[in-house]
Amino acid sequence: MQQLISFTTDYTRYVLKGGTKFYAWMGSLALLIVGMMYVFYLQNTDGLIVTGMTSQISDGLYLANLVFLVGVAAGAVTIVFPAYVYHHEGMHKVAVLGEMLAITAVIMVMVFVFAHMGRPDRLWHMIPPRGIYSFSSMLGWDVMVLNGYLILNFVCGFYYLWCKYTGNPVNQKWFIPLVYVAIAWALSIHTVTAFLMANNPARPMWFHSMMPIRFIATAFAAGPALIILIFLVIRKNTRFWVDDSAIKLLTTIVQFCLGIAIFLTLSEVVVELYARTEHANGLYYLMFGLHGLTGLVPWFWSSLVLMVGAFVMFFMPSFRNDFDKLRIPCAMAFTGIWIEKGMGLIVPGYIPSPIGEVTEYHPSFVEWLMVLGIWAFGFFILTILLKGAIGILLGEIKHGGPAAAAK
Amino acid sequence: MLSVSALMGSAALMTMSDDAKASTEWAEHFQKNYRLMTDEEKAEARTRLERRYSSEYGKKVAVDTTGPQPGVLMGYALNVRKCIGCRRCVHACVEENNQSRGTRPGEKIEWIQVLRMERGEFSKDKMNHGYPEGLGIQVGGNAYTPAGQVLEGQYHYNPEAVPEKDATYMPIACMQCEKPPCVKVCPVRTTYREADGPVVIDYNWCIGCKMCMNACPYWARRFNLTKPVLPKEEMNPVTHYLGNRPRMRGVVEKCHWCLQRTRHDRYPACVEVCPVGARKFGNLLDPESEVSKILERKNVFRLKAELNTFPKFFYFYD
Numbered sequence: 188m189q190q191l192i193s194f195t196t197d198y199t200r201y202v203l204k205g206g207t208k209f210y211a212w213m214g215s216l217a218l219l220i221v222g223m224m225y226v227f228y229l230q231n232t233d234g235l236i237v238t239g240m241t242s243q244i245s246d247g248l249y250l251a252n253l254v255f256l257v258g259v260a261a262g263a264v265t266i267v268f269p270a271y272v273y274h275h276e277g278m279h280k281v282a283v284l285g286e287m288l289a290i291t292a293v294i295m296v297m298v299f300v301f302a303h304m305g306r307p308d309r310l311w312h313m314i315p316p317r318g319i320y321s322f323s324s325m326l327g328w329d330v331m332v333l334n335g336y337l338i339l340n341f342v343c344g345f346y347y348l349w350c351k352y353t354g355n356p357v358n359q360k361w362f363i364p365l366v367y368v369a370i371a372w373a374l375s376i377h378t379v380t381a382f383l384m385a386n387n388p389a390r391p392m393w394f395h396s397m398m399p400i401r402f403i404a405t406a407f408a409a410g411p412a413l414i415i416l417i418f419l420v421i422r423k424n425t426r427f428w429v430d431d432s433a434i435k436l437l438t439t440i441v442q443f444c445l446g447i448a449i450f451l452t453l454s455e456v457v458v459e460l461y462a463r464t465e466h467a468n469g470l471y472y473l474m475f476g477l478h479g480l481t482g483l484v485p486w487f488w489s490s491l492v493l494m495v496g497a498f499v500m501f502f503m504p505s506f507r508n509d510f511d512k513l514r515i516p517c518a519m520a521f522t523g524i525w526i527e528k529g530m531g532l533i534v535p536g537y538i539p540s541p542i543g544e545v546t547e548y549h550p551s552f553v554e555w556l557m558v559l560g561i562w563a564f565g566f567f568i569l570t571i572l573l574k575g576a577i578g579i580l581l582g583e584i585k586h587g588g589p590a591a592a593a594k
Numbered sequence: 595m596l597s598v599s600a601l602m603g604s605a606a607l608m609t610m611s612d613d614a615k616a617s618t619e620w621a622e623h624f625q626k627n628y629r630l631m632t633d634e635e636k637a638e639a640r641t642r643l644e645r646r647y648s649s650e651y652g653k654k655v656a657v658d659t660t661g662p663q664p665g666v667l668m669g670y671a672l673n674v675r676k677c678i679g680c681r682r683c684v685h686a687c688v689e690e691n692n693q694s695r696g697t698r699p700g701e702k703i704e705w706i707q708v709l710r711m712e713r714g715e716f717s718k719d720k721m722n723h724g725y726p727e728g729l730g731i732q733v734g735g736n737a738y739t740p741a742g743q744v745l746e747g748q749y750h751y752n753p754e755a756v757p758e759k760d761a762t763y764m765p766i767a768c769m770q771c772e773k774p775p776c777v778k779v780c781p782v783r784t785t786y787r788e789a790d791g792p793v794v795i796d797y798n799w800c801i802g803c804k805m806c807m808n809a810c811p812y813w814a815r816r817f818n819l820t821k822p823v824l825p826k827e828e829m830n831p832v833t834h835y836l837g838n839r840p841r842m843r844g845v846v847e848k849c850h851w852c853l854q855r856t857r858h859d860r861y862p863a864c865v866e867v868c869p870v871g872a873r874k875f876g877n878l879l880d881p882e883s884e885v886s887k888i889l890e891r892k893n894v895f896r897l898k899a900e901l902n903t904f905p906k907f908f909y910f911y912d
Contacts, residue, residue: 234819236701245804245817313801323779544743544748544813545743
């Protein structure tokens, strides 16, 4: 107990201390978070009418970001898996950072759940015993696996940090099995999220069994792409050194998964457009526009260009080996997939509507501010979690204070 | 979340404890799922709502809680041949069921859509155009016009006279499926099939996650993007708990076959108003009812039957 209190105070003291750059970063994030709270208030007084959502297009940016971030959370497994299953040394050193990212992404997903709901004040209706849990609802399953994943990553991540802090050895007997469970669980969260969309025959754009694997392929490209970018920031700004071998392995994973993702996208295009049934209308609207409405066309093509461009760049040794230039294809892959899974998948599911009405979705300023605010909130948490974790890994936070750390 | 909602509720209670509205809203906030309520709790919920609505709309509002009657399975049949596309059913439904009737986009809710279908056209001059053109080999013809796709809002058409020469009409609303996909996806079981057939919603239990709207193949469900615009003088005070009582912001609503009427042996508003008698409603379990006779003798079909939703809304021809 004594140790736990000192862990908490040492951890808090460490993460709160920082230079001007740190406070400027956290301050600007906090500003965006305040903006998010304001629009959340608007949404729960005026209603979702302040967003661009309608009865036709009943979900948009929020669900898109939610789905994408579940992928980022699952993507953390691309560090944990090689670290614990293949005992990759460079990855093992940073595995806990991946867990911190997973925690952050899941929290962001939950905030997006709040954002997209009509009545977030009634969320407790889902939680027994007072509420009702429905096993037939994919959303119910999604909430369950996401919470499970959050707990698993929290336990694994902080137990590891705790051991580092106290200097006790990690109890392999239950830690390693738990890590394996977390790895399998990562797949489950994104699979269930894919089922959430795909299990709707009413929406031909989503209704195909390729969705889960496509989700996982894109997740395992976008997730590690973000992780590489974060690692490069860490290398530059802290004394913590992420091994080249870890970044190189992640680069390979991003490229392979990106290749699979592009392949799946193009397969879908061929299958849908060859026969060009009415069920292809969503995709057709996305690629070329329908009935004179072309709102999503630039999104689709820019996403395709970004993804294919990044894929080609990853082949070039000049990008792969130069970590300064590596940022470019990583950022491109991340953005490309964000568009593909968001505006390129969620929104065309609603267009045309099941009765054939073609509409366009125009996200409002409120929605953009909310999205920006939740991302800022995510980076806020991530900064704290990563800073604390790195402090412990570096031995700067240590039980017994600086004296013990110096030893 | 529990604590936040508790805080919000108690804040409302403390600041406006005299106000009937605030205290009922507070109690409403913590009431159970309608189906799990005991009879006493149902009666309490009913009194609460009646009090709140009466003070809100300035008239005596009744909230009916009549349950399903044994031996009844409601069914609906629509004669597509007869429909003239006058859209009187749409307007009657809005008036009967207290739908939002504002002017801002998203404030206007109509449960019935009369799909105006262009008559397909095969024209001579397009007959021999193959595509892709110019390759020298005919791969198909172009003597068709794609039908069935319209821009948003076109179903709110308003012609000078009906029926129009170049159109046929296909009214749709909730199909009250026997295997409703919307019910399956609801994470809080707030939408469900009643024992006498209709799929209903407990508006007080709905969390507004909109999963049912993704699942419905007939686009029958509408979302209350804001507090419904319902002028006091236009409000219909004869309501049912699972039916046409005024909804709140952030919940989903849809057609329920006018439970406030049909549970008391009256026709739904759309059936009553139809000037050509295209709409038929009755008990599917009663072999003598009009719907049963139609199912027995006419050519009937259901919309999107391949999805195995088994609607209890049938279309037929003469």
